[in-house]
Amino acid sequence: xxxxxxxxxxxxxxxxxxxxxxxxxxxxxxxxxxxxxxxxxxxxxxxxxxxxxxxxxxxxxxxxxxxxxxxxxxxxxxxxxxxxxxxxxxxxxxxxxxxxxxxxxxxxxxxxxxxxxxxxxxxxxxxxxxxxxxxxxxxxxxxxxxxxxxxxxxxxxxxxxxxxxxxxxxxxxxxxxxxxxxxxxxx
Amino acid sequence: xxxxxxxxxxxxxxxxxxxxxxxxxxxxxxxxxxxxxxxxxxxxxxxxxxxxxxxxxxxxxxxxxxxxxxxxxxxxxxxxxxxxxxxxxxxxxxxxxxxxxxxxxxxxxxxxxxxxxxxxxxxxxxxxxxxxxxxxxxxxxxxxxxxxxxxxxxxxxxxxxxxxxxxxxxxxxxxxxxxxxxxxxxxxxxxxxxxxxxxxxxxxxxxxxxxxxxxxxxxxxxxxxxxxxxxxxxxxxxxxxxxxxxxxxxxxxxxxxxxxxxxxxxxxxxxxxxxxxxxxxxxxxxxxxxxxxxxxxxxxxxxxxxxxxxxxxxxxxxxxxxxxxxxxxxxxxxxxxxxxxxxxxxxxxxxxxxxxxxxxxxxxxxxxxxxxxxxxxxxxxxxxxxxxxxxxxxxxxxxxxxxxxxxxxxxxxxxxxxxxxxxxxxxxxxxxxxxxxxxxxxxxxxxxxxxxxxxxxxxxxxxxxxxxxxxxx
Ligand code: SF4
Numbered sequence: 001x002x003x004x005x006x007x008x009x010x011x012x013x014x015x016x017x018x019x020x021x022x023x024x025x026x027x028x029x030x031x032x033x034x035x036x037x038x039x040x041x042x043x044x045x046x047x048x049x050x051x052x053x054x055x056x057x058x059x060x061x062x063x064x065x066x067x068x069x070x071x072x073x074x075x076x077x078x079x080x081x082x083x084x085x086x087x088x089x090x091x092x093x094x095x096x097x098x099x100x101x102x103x104x105x106x107x108x109x110x111x112x113x114x115x116x117x118x119x120x121x122x123x124x125x126x127x128x129x130x131x132x133x134x135x136x137x138x139x140x141x142x143x144x145x146x147x148x149x150x151x152x153x154x155x156x157x158x159x160x161x162x163x164x165x166x167x168x169x170x171x172x173x174x175x176x177x178x179x180x181x182x183x184x185x186x187x
Numbered sequence: 188x189x190x191x192x193x194x195x196x197x198x199x200x201x202x203x204x205x206x207x208x209x210x211x212x213x214x215x216x217x218x219x220x221x222x223x224x225x226x227x228x229x230x231x232x233x234x235x236x237x238x239x240x241x242x243x244x245x246x247x248x249x250x251x252x253x254x255x256x257x258x259x260x261x262x263x264x265x266x267x268x269x270x271x272x273x274x275x276x277x278x279x280x281x282x283x284x285x286x287x288x289x290x291x292x293x294x295x296x297x298x299x300x301x302x303x304x305x306x307x308x309x310x311x312x313x314x315x316x317x318x319x320x321x322x323x324x325x326x327x328x329x330x331x332x333x334x335x336x337x338x339x340x341x342x343x344x345x346x347x348x349x350x351x352x353x354x355x356x357x358x359x360x361x362x363x364x365x366x367x368x369x370x371x372x373x374x375x376x377x378x379x380x381x382x383x384x385x386x387x388x389x390x391x392x393x394x395x396x397x398x399x400x401x402x403x404x405x406x407x408x409x410x411x412x413x414x415x416x417x418x419x420x421x422x423x424x425x426x427x428x429x430x431x432x433x434x435x436x437x438x439x440x441x442x443x444x445x446x447x448x449x450x451x452x453x454x455x456x457x458x459x460x461x462x463x464x465x466x467x468x469x470x471x472x473x474x475x476x477x478x479x480x481x482x483x484x485x486x487x488x489x490x491x492x493x494x495x496x497x498x499x500x501x502x503x504x505x506x507x508x509x510x511x512x513x514x515x516x517x518x519x520x521x522x523x524x525x526x527x528x529x530x531x532x533x534x535x536x537x538x539x540x541x542x543x544x545x546x547x548x549x550x551x552x553x554x555x556x557x558x559x560x561x562x563x564x565x566x567x568x569x570x571x572x573x574x575x576x577x578x579x580x581x582x583x584x585x586x587x588x589x590x591x592x593x594x595x596x597x598x599x600x601x602x603x604x605x606x607x608x609x610x611x612x613x614x615x616x617x618x619x620x621x622x623x624x625x626x627x628x629x630x631x632x633x634x635x636x637x638x639x640x641x642x643x644x645x646x647x648x649x650x651x652x653x654x655x656x657x658x659x660x
Binding site: 023025031033036073074100103104107111112155157167172175176183 | 229
């Protein structure tokens with residue numbers, strides 16, 4: 001199994017990019033997808049918005065060094081590019097807090113140790129207003145901040161992989177005998 | 188045991204569950220794994236790092252399409268790649284396929300094309316199968332009654348290594364299009380109308396089944412257009428039950444079953460349709476006759492309007508979406524409150540895995556025949572595959588495009604994703620038959636209006652967004 005840093009809890013201020021339907025083409029534009037390794041995508045995170053918007057929220061002083069990103073609804077919709085979580089991780093993010101996520105982005109993130117945390121409308125509004133540090137505690141499945149503590153959902157299997165810092169391929173490889181039996185049944 | 192009937196999705200899913208992981212996902216068996224150059228290199232590296240092989244190379248099929256040039260070879264025979272990174276990505280796929288024994292339809296070979304176009308063409312895409320690819324538009328293959336969805340690169344590695352994926356069972360939604368589409372209204376318009384109804388995230392977590400007379404009435408090319416864009420409403424996959432249209436398309440294709448095996452397969456495939464008493468988590472239905480040719484005015488595929496409609500103002504946005512609409516309107520610089528028809532056009536692109544098949548090219552040619560692309564407009568027509576290119580040339584379509592002043596290119600993704608140098612200049616407005624109008628999708632600062640091939644061609648000859656029905660009368 002491939003080992004990576006185990007995810008337990010992260011405490012950080014929130015970098016805020018509170019927009020809905022942020023697609024993976026914005027997270028990492030297609031012209032940066034030609035690299036054949038996993039490294040180096042962080043420098044081009046949100047490249048087009050950074051270049052075209054004066055005062056882009058993630059370039060403000062209060063967002064520097066943040067390990068948590070706060071977004072809006074349907075974060076990571078669109079293209080299946082796993083380069084999107086690679087870019088977010090490369091830029092130092094460990095978890096994304098949003099109202100909801102695109103399906104493929106959510107899966108890709110979990111497989112790379114980037115935790116997607118979906119919160120309800122009231123919590124989201126409180127976080128938009130929150131300037132303090134926020135803690136995402138995966139072990140307790142809990143988000144804690146000055147405004148209180150709220151639970152979040154993550155399925156038991158993904159949580160276990162993240163907490164142990166192992167990837168899912170190991171779990172699949174361990175089941176190869178069943179896969180072979182399935183193939184014999186359906187040959 | 189389930190007491191109610193099963194849906195098409197239920198039948199395909201249930202037949203592919205290897206086993207369930209306690210407290211977690213199911214192990215789902217993959218019948219066909221499609222590969223391209225952008226989302227696979229890191230997965231092959233992962234195999235090498237673990238000393239693994241491609242477990243079922245016979246269930247794996249590769250092509251190159253995203254970073255490939257669509258201009259002809261140079262005089263010296265070399266391919267005009269946009270940069271070294273693109274050349275190296277293509278070379279990496281060639282090396283990986285050779286090393287791991289994967290069949291590759293390489294650049295220059297007659298089977299090459301956009302991954303979602305060649306799967307069906309080769310007969311690799313079959314009813315009842317599970318099909319994955321590191322590409323969100325894998326949903327295209329659902330047009331054959333397959334369960335087909337996009338995956339990330341880690342999952343590509345999982346499938347290469349085990350032929351399986353860990354997946355949670357999605358919810359289901361049936362979308363029923365009653366009646367028939369009017370003249371000049373196509374599969375693209377139907378799916379754009381459905382996405383506007385659902386919203387860009389409205390089907391997240393669901394697999395869609397498209398049903399109803401209007402869907403049954405579509406050709407395979409049209410059905411693929413509809414299923415292709417399922418992801419633009421957030422759905423993992425879109426499916427259509429196979430029928431005679433499907434079987435006629437598949438019979439005799441190189442990878443389709445033959446002889447007795449064909450007859451047995453068809454018998455099996457007929458049983459895939461949803462049972463009459465199948466239950467869906469959600470239902471949506473619409474009258475196909477109400478659908479007009481559609482164009483998008485915003486920066487996601489859900490923000491669309493009938494081509495004879497009006498660009499909305501931000502005040503009309505649903506609650507909570509005003510800021511997003513304003514941002515989209517600012518980016519697109521179309522005039523709110525004014526008809527969208529008549530807006531000046533700089534570029535027209537006919538192509539992509541949504542609309543680059545023969546029916547699409549025939550539609551575009553229908554409008555272009557005897558007409559000229561307007562002065563100042565650049566029009567690209569990019570066939571989805573080498574096979575389509577050959578057919579279109581044999582049928583005289585290529586001649587129609589050239590005579591009209593459009594560029595007839597080599598197959599590939601081209602201006603759909605603008606990775607290969609085919610891009611829209613900053614600030615320019617493109618009417619495009621592709622599937623995403625996200626900011627910068629067709630080039631930095633490019634403004635994209637999604638439309639059908641008919642509407643794209645009508646806009647090309649007019650130099651303005653144009654209702655194709657006016658030219659088809
Ligand atoms: S044509 Fe566009 S959407 Fe389709 S596979 Fe290529 S880049 Fe993706």
